[in-house]
Amino acid sequence: MPSDWCYINNFAEPHRPRALCLPAGRGRIFRRDMERFIDDMKAAIPSAFESDEYRSRKNVIEGALKERHENAFGALQKRAAESDVALIRTPVGLALAPMRDGEVLSPQDFKALAEEDRGARAEAIERLQKEMEEILREIPRWEKEQREQLKSLNHEVTRFAVGHLVDELKAKWSDHPAALTHLEAVRADVVENADDFLQPDRTDDSPLAEMMRRASKGPDVFRRYQVNLLVDHMLADGDSENAEHTAGAPVVEEDNPNQPNLIGRIEHIPQMGSLVTDFTLIKPGALHRANGDFLLLDARKVLTAPFAWESLKRALANKRIRIETPAEAIGWVTTVSLDPEPIPLDIKVVLLGEPELYYLLNQYDPNFRELFKVAADFSDETPRTAESALAYAHLIAGFTRTEKLRPFGRTGVARVIEHASRLADDSERLSTHMSSLLDVMREADYWAGSAGSDIVEALHVQAAIDAKRHRADRIPERIQDLIQRDILNIETDGARPGQINGLAVSQLGHLRFGRPSRISCRVRLGKGEVVDIEREVALGGPLHSKGVLILASYLSARFAGNEVLSLQANLLFEQSYSGIDGDSASSAELYVMLSAISGIPIKQSLAVTGSVDQHGNVQAIGGVNEKIEGFFDVCKARGLTGEQGVLIPASNVKHLMLRPDVVEAARHGKFHIYPISTIDEGIQILTGIEAGKEDTEGNFPIGSVNREVANKLKALSRRARAVVMQAQSRLIGMANGKQPEHPGGRARRG
Amino acid sequence: MADQQQTGPAQGAFRAVGRGLPRRKVLFALDVFEDCGPPLEAVIALARRLDADVAGLLIEDEDVLALAHHPGTAFLSTLTVARQAVGPTDYERAYRYRVESLRRQIEAISHRRQVQIALQVRRARMEAEVVAACAAGDLIVVTWSYGAPFGGALGRRARAGAAAAALAEAATGSVLLLRDSNPAGAALLVAYDGSVAAERAFAAASELGGRNGRQVTVLLGTRSLEQASVWGARLAERAAAEGLNLVLMQGSSAAAEDLCAAAARLGPVLLVLGADQSLAQAEEGRALLDRVGCSVMLVR
Structure with a gap:
């Protein structure tokens, strides 16, 4: 069971409050005991000081000083009178003046005295003055003695008044040495500051003076004996007398893990225009509350709160909680404030966050690996099986109870599970991102209520999904509008060489949507380069460039054999004005390049997505559902002809979780989805012409796409060789001093 | 040479005077070296109890001023604690500063207590001026340091009794000699010997204590039980009529010692005597006033 922690006054160094550890549940009892002690002391001390005995003893001490004064000055006065010298108080001290018959001699009478008489009086005055000096020098010592006697008396009275109170507490807390030490310190402080507890007669103080006096002493002289219970493990409704009523340390979750909320803070109160504080204003942080057990923190919040991460690490590394302000932590503040005694820390901190944060911290923060040794990586999706679907149904039922939703019918549950697969972008997986599902469920409940249904069915869930999409799809609608108005040129019928419909996916916040994009290719004689125009103008990302370079490799290996490719192919995403990345368009780029080389047109009713490797295998891509739906929407708006469709990688089939209208159109043959494994399969569908397999001699069948491609490439190669030979012959002629013949009859340098 | 000023907020006219104490003005006389705070608070409280106005007399002592030229x-x-050379100009300046300081202190108390105090500042010989001012007040209040050679700083009791008694003889009104305690809240002690002066003192004590039930202790100055019984019965009858909290004590003919002992035993107390009572007369009176440790009112 974790301990209770208190802060108590450090009487020797008040700016360094002491931490007091007590068994769980005992902190509240100790605090209550000290409150009662203070109440008892408030009554006992004034009562002792108002007693007749105290007054008598005080009068004796004060009277003794007066008597001392009177005796000393009375004797002096007597001697002065005998010497005819008057002692008179003046604004500049005491005056000693010559006197006769009890009256001060006037200046005239004094001057009229005989020289000897004046001298005798001067001597008397000189002598009396020295005696008076001796008395006056003694007065501070007498007064000091009187103060010490009064102080000693006050100590004695106070010690007696509070002694039994402290002894009672000590007996009760005898098994807690730290508490006993504190109680002894309290006793000593009470005795030492006995004067503070008296209420002096200050009727002469103005209200301002009284206010200043109170401010200088602090709000309450008894406050320093209070106990600031920082961590309390007694049950909220527990019996404060019964230490059995304790609660174990809970698993603490700090929702706002800024630095003060983590390590605690020192609050201040305004007083006479300034901010003051003491140990009672120390407030606990999450580390205090969770000390001895677990603390759950959102890693991102901790990292983004100023100084929180460093303070957390420092506390964990030092195994103690030291409360300090950010300004103190970085040495900006040098004014005197509290420096509470650090509290030992024994805690397990669980940081929750995205994997990326874990990897970043692991990479860049050397302390992280030392402090957070156990990593638990949770997936945000789970396999979709009969068991998990059933568990999901249970989960949905649970949510309906906790969220007080209408019950979900069989179709409603099924649609939610399908939506979970859609969120996972995989028909064989289920998303475990519960908040997204809950959002849909809540909205489905609303739609069911609007429709007067007591049960949430699939149509209500679909309405929620559609509504959510509709609220966010202004941009996709805008793009569709541009396509329908032929501002963005996307053809969905006919056939064209060197032009194909690619598919891209965009993400705006949580919304992902697909959009078709026209890719074109032009070829001419060249040095075997495939020019990525997007890259040339710095709009293409590295992954896209990688895909394009793979095309050149494919072409060389597939068609050039031992010969050198002698073409230059320029690839372009038409009407693309922002950056593109990814290799999901590489198969489309290869198709359009084959079309451009061969001159065989591509059906514009089809769109293509998928990456390709150097061997012509089509590979999986992301966002397949959004891409299909994006092209479907364009076709649907123009009218489904039954010819339209999308070529996707065969390995993406398992990811298909399409909208019901797309599924419906495909089911009725109005829209097609072609799973493709190789480029040959794809080009055949796109052109309607056999791709053609090469025979053992490396020749493709006549009439096939590949044959046409190979022929065109060979023609380009021959042409390239001819050009090279012609150029070489010119160079040889120049070396023999023969000017090359130019058709125009004029010499020209190569 | 004199100036007069009104301090504090204006108040209503003088109200009806109390029975037995036909005072209308309490005159507080002090020299410039006295700390006027606690005594003035006591005077204000007393004046409120007696429905009287307060007048202040601040005296710049000519004798003290003349010392600079001596x-x-x-x-x-x-x-x-060293001898110093003081020129007349510096001496005068220091004196004026002290007077101004005292005046401001009185004004501050007047303002805080919402009491009108007619303050006069006069340059004169101290004792003569106080006696001369007696005609202007029904009750003259002087602090115990009055008449003491050091203005109260040294040997507070020195000559105080003699000076006070002399003042009481010269004054036409009553005289209050203030000591540390506040007479407005103290118990009352009366030395009763059956004389007219003692009757006057008892009436004054009744006036001061009767309204709020303060204890009035009467020391019967006779060894005769019979006489004491007669006096006690008479006083008890009057006390009952006036609702006094009366306590009777029997003393002896040597009343000065009895009074001093009773005053010490009762704690904070105001001793009330008739000014012409035998106890306050001659050497015995002077000795009593010097020795007794409480405030004393001499009622005329």
């Missing part, structure tokens, strides 16, 4: 005078600083 060739035979030596000045000793109480601050540095």
Whole structure:
């Protein structure tokens, strides 16, 4: 069971409050005991000081000083009178003046005295003055003695008044040495500051003076004996007398893990225009509350709160909680404030966050690996099986109870599970991102209520999904509008060489949507380069460039054999004005390049997505559902002809979780989805012409796409060789001093 | 040379005077070296009890002022405990500063207590001026240091009794000699010997204590039980009529010692005597006033 922690006054160094550890549940009892002690002391001390005995003893001490004064000055006065010298108080001290018959001699009478008489009086005055000096020098010592006697008396009275109170507490807390030490310190402080507890007669103080006096002493002289219970493990409704009523340390979750909320803070109160504080204003942080057990923190919040991460690490590394302000932590503040005694820390901190944060911290923060040794990586999706679907149904039922939703019918549950697969972008997986599902469920409940249904069915869930999409799809609608108005040129019928419909996916916040994009290719004689125009103008990302370079490799290996490719192919995403990345368009780029080389047109009713490797295998891509739906929407708006469709990688089939209208159109043959494994399969569908397999001699069948491609490439190669030979012959002629013949009859340098 | 000023907020006219104490003005006389705070608070409380106005008389003592020009005078600083040379100009300036300081202190108390105080500042000889001012007040209040050679700083009791008794003889009104305690809240002690002056003193004590049930202790100055019984019965009858909290004590003919002992036993107390009562007369009276440790009112 974790301990209770208190802060108590450090009487020797008040700016360094002491931490007091007590068994769980005992902190509240100790605090209550000290409150009662203070109440008892408030009554006992004034009562002792108002007693007749105290007054008598005080009068004796004060009277003794007066008597001392009177005796000393009375004797002096007597001697002065005998010497005819008057002692008179003046604004500049005491005056000693010559006197006769009890009256001060006037200046005239004094001057009229005989020289000897004046001298005798001067001597008397000189002598009396020295005696008076001796008395006056003694007065501070007498007064000091009187103060010490009064102080000693006050100590004695106070010690007696509070002694039994402290002894009672000590007996009760005898098994807690730290508490006993504190109680002894309290006793000593009470005795030492006995004067503070008296209420002096200050009727002469103005209200301002009284206010200043109170401010200088602090709000309450008894406050320093209070106990600031920082961590309390007694049950909220527990019996404060019964230490059995304790609660174990809970698993603490700090929702706002800024630095003060983590390590605690020192609050201040305004007083006479300034901010003051003491140990009672120390407030606990999450580390205090969770000390001895677990603390759950959102890693991102901790990292983004100023100084929180460093303070957390420092506390964990030092195994103690030291409360300090950010300004103190970085040495900006040098004014005197509290420096509470650090509290030992024994805690397990669980940081929750995205994997990326874990990897970043692991990479860049050397302390992280030392402090957070156990990593638990949770997936945000789970396999979709009969068991998990059933568990999901249970989960949905649970949510309906906790969220007080209408019950979900069989179709409603099924649609939610399908939506979970859609969120996972995989028909064989289920998303475990519960908040997204809950959002849909809540909205489905609303739609069911609007429709007067007591049960949430699939149509209500679909309405929620559609509504959510509709609220966010202004941009996709805008793009569709541009396509329908032929501002963005996307053809969905006919056939064209060197032009194909690619598919891209965009993400705006949580919304992902697909959009078709026209890719074109032009070829001419060249040095075997495939020019990525997007890259040339710095709009293409590295992954896209990688895909394009793979095309050149494919072409060389597939068609050039031992010969050198002698073409230059320029690839372009038409009407693309922002950056593109990814290799999901590489198969489309290869198709359009084959079309451009061969001159065989591509059906514009089809769109293509998928990456390709150097061997012509089509590979999986992301966002397949959004891409299909994006092209479907364009076709649907123009009218489904039954010819339209999308070529996707065969390995993406398992990811298909399409909208019901797309599924419906495909089911009725109005829209097609072609799973493709190789480029040959794809080009055949796109052109309607056999791709053609090469025979053992490396020749493709006549009439096939590949044959046409190979022929065109060979023609380009021959042409390239001819050009090279012609150029070489010119160079040889120049070396023999023969000017090359130019058709125009004029010499020209190569 | 005199100036007069009104301090504090204006108040209503003088109200009806109390029975037995036909005072209308309490005159508080002090020299410039006295700390006027606690005594003035006591005077204000007393004046409220008696429905009286308060007048202040601040005296710049000519004798003290003249010391600056005196060739035979030596000045000793109480601050540095050393002899110092003081010229007349510096002396006068220091004196004026002290007077102004005192005046401001009185004004502050007047303002805080919402009491109108008619303050006069006069340059004169101290004792003569106080006696002369007696005609202007029904009750003259002087602090115990009055008449003491050091203005109260040294030997507070020195000559106080003699000076007070002399003042009481000269004054036409009653005289209150203030000591440390506040007479407005103290118990009352009356020395009763059956004389007219003692009757007057008892009436004054009744006036002061009767309204709020303060204890009035009467010391019967006779050894005769019979006489004491007669006096006690008479006083008890009057006390019952006036609702006094009366306590009777029997003393002896040597009343001065009895009074001093009773005053010490009762704690904070105001001793009330008739000004012409035998106890307050001659050497015995002077000795009593010097020895007794409480405030004393001499009722005329």
